[in-house]
Amino acid sequence: MPKLKMFFAGTAGLLLTLSPATARVSDQGDGVPVVRPDPQIVAALKAVSAQHIQQTIEKLVSFQTRHTLSSDVPASSGKGINAAAEWIRSEFESYSKACGGCLEVKTDEFTQEPGPRVPRPAKLTNVYAILRGSDPANASRMFLVTGHYDSRNSETNDATGASPGANDDGSGTAVSMECARVLSQHRFPATIIFLTVAGEEQGLYGSAHFAKMAKVQGWNIEAVLNNDIVGGDRTPADTKQDSHTVRVFSEGIPATASEAELKLIRALGGENDGASRQLARYIATVSKEYIPATEFRPLVVFRRDRYLRGGDHTSFNEQGFAAVRLTEYHENYDHQHQNVRTENGIEYGDLPKFVDYDYTANVARVNAATLASLASAPAPPEKVRVLTKALQNDSTLVWEASPGGLASGYLVLWRDTGAPDWEHAQAFGNVRQATVPVSKDNVVFAVQATDSEGHRSLPIVPVPER
Numbered sequence: 001m002p003k004l005k006m007f008f009a010g011t012a013g014l015l016l017t018l019s020p021a022t023a024r025v026s027d028q029g030d031g032v033p034v035v036r037p038d039p040q041i042v043a044a045l046k047a048v049s050a051q052h053i054q055q056t057i058e059k060l061v062s063f064q065t066r067h068t069l070s071s072d073v074p075a076s077s078g079k080g081i082n083a084a085a086e087w088i089r090s091e092f093e094s095y096s097k098a099c100g101g102c103l104e105v106k107t108d109e110f111t112q113e114p115g116p117r118v119p120r121p122a123k124l125t126n127v128y129a130i131l132r133g134s135d136p137a138n139a140s141r142m143f144l145v146t147g148h149y150d151s152r153n154s155e156t157n158d159a160t161g162a163s164p165g166a167n168d169d170g171s172g173t174a175v176s177m178e179c180a181r182v183l184s185q186h187r188f189p190a191t192i193i194f195l196t197v198a199g200e201e202q203g204l205y206g207s208a209h210f211a212k213m214a215k216v217q218g219w220n221i222e223a224v225l226n227n228d229i230v231g232g233d234r235t236p237a238d239t240k241q242d243s244h245t246v247r248v249f250s251e252g253i254p255a256t257a258s259e260a261e262l263k264l265i266r267a268l269g270g271e272n273d274g275a276s277r278q279l280a281r282y283i284a285t286v287s288k289e290y291i292p293a294t295e296f297r298p299l300v301v302f303r304r305d306r307y308l309r310g311g312d313h314t315s316f317n318e319q320g321f322a323a324v325r326l327t328e329y330h331e332n333y334d335h336q337h338q339n340v341r342t343e344n345g346i347e348y349g350d351l352p353k354f355v356d357y358d359y360t361a362n363v364a365r366v367n368a369a370t371l372a373s374l375a376s377a378p379a380p381p382e383k384v385r386v387l388t389k390a391l392q393n394d395s396t397l398v399w400e401a402s403p404g405g406l407a408s409g410y411l412v413l414w415r416d417t418g419a420p421d422w423e424h425a426q427a428f429g430n431v432r433q434a435t436v437p438v439s440k441d442n443v444v445f446a447v448q449a450t451d452s453e454g455h456r457s458l459p460i461v462p463v464p465e466r
């Protein structure tokens with residue numbers, strides 16, 4: 001990994017070389033940038049508890065099945081998906097009580113009409129909690145974490161047989177809930193939504209309904225983190241598992257790109273720079289800032305999802321939102337979508353004993369660090385363009401101010417077109433235009449808004465302006 005070069009052009013013209021692990025910077029007013037993590041985020045990550053995550057997953061498993069089609073079984077029976085939904089709701093309420101009522105706990109309930117894996121109309125309930133942003137000028141900006149709380153076994157439509165779903169996706173549900181628990185102890189300028197959805201195993205129905213609602217109602221969701229199978233399966237015989245790595249999948253070309261946008265992507269080599277891909281890189285960068293890479297690291301995979309598999313992030317991509325999927329490094333298919341049984345000495349079934357709770361806690365830390373960093377940061381700059389009218393070897397970028405008033409400066413990022421991640425950054429003050437001594441033909445540029453404490457927005461890749 002090359003070192004990230006930092007140039008400070010806005011102040012004393014300092015040239016620094018920082019490793020990406022310490023790329024959070026601030027300017028103390030004397031032109032000397034200093035590195036420091038945000039103490040509020042450090043405190044939140046410290047509060048993430050593997051033990052609490054274990055309790056959450058074991059409780060989810062205790063409902064015996066959380067199959068979406070079990071929604072005709074009353075919650076009072078203590079079994080089935082309705083009982084699970086009520087419990088998740090009550091947990092969110094208890095986290096809210098612990099922060100003076102800071103969370104708005106809500107449900108999104110609807111009837112799913114019959115489809116390939118839904119033989120009869122089924123009631124679906126998404127359960128979510130909103131930590132409203134503390135800054136009126138930024139509270140409409142939203143960041144969302146999700147996991148699916150429905151489960152299944154070997155039979156797609158078996159709504160009564162045991163479906164523990166500890167890893168798939170009790171783990172992702174627990175990550176969303178744990179983020180709610182620890183982040184609700186803090187306040188952020190922008191809004192964070194903690195979502196748990198139903199209907200994933202029957203065809204992404206819960207997330208599709210929620211994403212469409214968000215789109216129709218004009219929610220300004222800047223990023224979605226979908227956690228699905230983040231239990232870090234720890235079967236003793238599995239030597240391929242990496243308990244220090246979580247994969248982050250992201251689409252390259254946005255699902256909703258228009259013909260004109262696709263034309264631009266083809267012309268300029270934009271295949272690797274969609275908004276979801278930028279989010280994936282951001283997650284990797286923030287993780288390096290807050291979690292030692294030797295302990296845990298995201299592995300960015302340049303692919304929307306695994307072969308033949310899908311997930312709830314795609315529902316959000318299809319409504320035009322930036323969304324990624326986090327999944328354990330090495331999946332064990334004996335422990336996904338399987339009836340609980342032992343055959344030829346092999347244990348099948350998605351049981352809690354195969355979940356590595358320390359691993360899931362680290363995934364929760366990656367999520368919490370990303371959500372808190374983004375919700376603390378200024379909005380991205382708007383209408384970012386690179387000027388292409390004149391043939392010249394310097395590059396000039398122009399943009400409109402980050403809305404919301406949090407930005408105190410901007411970073412211009414760039415990398416070689418063949419490089420996977422940003423390699424260089426040049427800091428500018430509160431300006432709307434910057435020229436860097438690099439040819440736009442040779443690199444990919446982006447612009448980030450920054451505040452005085454070093455929080456950084458998602459990067460925006462410029463479009464050409466003639």
Ligand SMILES: [Zn+2]
Pocket residue numbers: 148168169200228229
């Ligand atoms: Zn799943």
